[in-house]
Amino acid sequence: PADRHRRRGGDDWGTIETMNAKTRKIRLSNGMPHQARKRFGQNFLHDEQVIARIVDAIDPKPDQHLLEIGPGQGAITDLIAKAGGPLDCVELDRDLADFLEKRFARHGNVAIHQQDILKFDLAALNNRSSKLRIIGNLPYNISTPVMFHLLQNAKLIEDMTFMLQLEVIQRMISNVGKRNYGRLSLMVQYYCEVEHLFNVASSAFSPKPKVVSALVRLKPHNSTSIRAKDSDCLQTVIRTAFNQRRKTLRNSLKSFKKIENIKEHSIFDKRAEELDVDDYIFLTNLLSNGNI
Numbered sequence: 587p588a589d590r591h592r593r594r595g596g597d598d599w600g601t602i603e604t605m606n607a608k609t610r611k612i613r614l615s616n617g618m619p620h621q622a623r624k625r626f627g628q629n630f631l632h633d634e635q636v637i638a639r640i641v642d643a644i645d646p647k648p649d650q651h652l653l654e655i656g657p658g659q660g661a662i663t664d665l666i667a668k669a670g671g672p673l674d675c676v677e678l679d680r681d682l683a684d685f686l687e688k689r690f691a692r693h694g695n696v697a698i699h700q701q702d703i704l705k706f707d708l709a710a711l712n713n714r715s716s717k718l719r720i721i722g723n724l725p726y727n728i729s730t731p732v733m734f735h736l737l738q739n740a741k742l743i744e745d746m747t748f749m750l751q752l753e754v755i756q757r758m759i760s761n762v763g764k765r766n767y768g769r770l771s772l773m774v775q776y777y778c779e780v781e782h783l784f785n786v787a788s789s790a791f792s793p794k795p796k797v798v799s800a801l802v803r804l805k806p807h808n809s810t811s812i813r814a815k816d817s818d819c820l821q822t823v824i825r826t827a828f829n830q831r832r833k834t835l836r837n838s839l840k841s842f843k844k845i846e847n848i849k850e851h852s853i854f855d856k857r858a859e860e861l862d863v864d865d866y867i868f869l870t871n872l873l874s875n876g877n878i
Contacts, residue, residue, distance in 0.1 A: 631661060631723065631749075633790035641665045643783055643801060644721055644747050653711060655703050655722030655732070655748075658682060660689055662721070667696050674711055676703050703732055708739045717744035726751045726797065730770060740777045740806040747783075752798040755782050762862050769828050773821065775863050776814075778804040814867045816874040823870050827858035835861075835869070842873050 631637060640662060646652055646669035657663040657675040659682060667673050667690065676699045677683040683700035690696040699706065711718060720743060724732050729750050736746065753766075758774045759782055760767040774780055783801040788794045814820040823839065830838040836854035839845055845854070853861070853869055861869065 631658075631786075631791055633786075636786055636790045637661050637665070639784065640747075640749070640801060643803070644719070646671060646719070649716065650719050650744070651711070651716050653708070653718050653720045655720065655724065657686060657698075658723070660686055663690070663696070666721070667693050670695060673697070674699060676701055676706050678702065704728070704735050708736070708742050718742055719744050720746040721748070723749040726754070726795070729754055733770070733774065737773060737777045743806050745806070746778075746804040748802055748804070749786065749799050750802055751795075752785060752800040755780075755800050755802045758802065758804075762860060767859055768831075769824050772824050772863055772866060774804065776820065776867075778806050780804055812864065812867060814870045814874070816870065819874040820866060820870040823873060824858075824866055827861075831858040833857065839873070844873050848872055 644652075644666065646666050648670035650669075650671045652666055652671060652673045654663055654666065654673065654675045657677055658679075663673070663675060663686070673696045675686060675696065677686060678700075680700060683698055686698045690698065708718065720736065729748075736743065754770070757766045757768065757770045759780050760771045761775075781803045783803055786799040786801065788796070788798060791799070823842075826841065827835060827838050834855055834857055836845075836849050838858065839854070848854075851872070853865065853872075856865075
């Protein structure tokens with residue numbers, strides 16, 4: 587089972603204590619006020635209306651198992667916990683994790699894990715009949731690696747609701763012909779339906795980030811959706827193609843052994859950004875069979 591004291595998490599939603607007064611800060615066990623740490627990418631959400639809107643969008647139920655990445659000082663955690671369902675929280679900051687342990691000690695449905703979300707084993711939490719609902723304010727500097735890590739466990743997940751940099755969400759929902767269309771767009775859309783919910787101004791956070799944030803919901807496709815024969819091969823094909831996106835696929839994918847037998851197919855005349863998800867599934871199925 588997952589250790590409730592493991593280390594690391596992510597960016598942070600906010601704090602109940604700062605909801606009504608931005609200058610008020612939580613105090614740690616050593617009596618010192620907690621300061622946002624740049625190395626952890628911390629920007630604490632303090633806007634009451636935004637917090638309420640996020641919780642409304644998540645709409646937690648007592649029979650749902652939630653996992654929160656980067657609970658921070660507990661603003662969202664507190665409201666989600668009140669729904670009554672099991673809630674696991676993964677937090678990077680050692681001081682905040684200790685604070686949350688104490689704060690939620692009397693909540694039998696809340697477990698705090700001080701651990702790196704990139705190393706956290708989601709399967710260890712999958713000991714209930716319901717799939718995980720994952721929420722969090724992902725730090726901008728590791729949001730893409732976190733997304734790819736979670737997508738590898740899509741079969742364990744009911745949905746994911748994240749605060750992200752708006753630019754990242756725009757890449758996720760982008761499609762063929764757009765400048766920001768790429769690997770993230772394809773892999774997210776392969777695994778999930780993506781819904782951009784609403785934007786959040788930088789003034790809603792403390793300290794203010796230099797970018798606009800937004801809330802997004804990702805819902806993994808059901809098992810009947812069209813799938814590649816080999817998902818690992820799909821990732822390799824997409825990554826290799828976009829590493830040399832200016833070249834035709836005939837040239838960018840020449841490291842694939844099987845291409846010699848099929849390179850005259852018209853799909854190889856195209857470039858990486860000219861193919862949609864279904865095209866890449868078709869292409870991967872042509873190239874797979876252990877011939878990477």
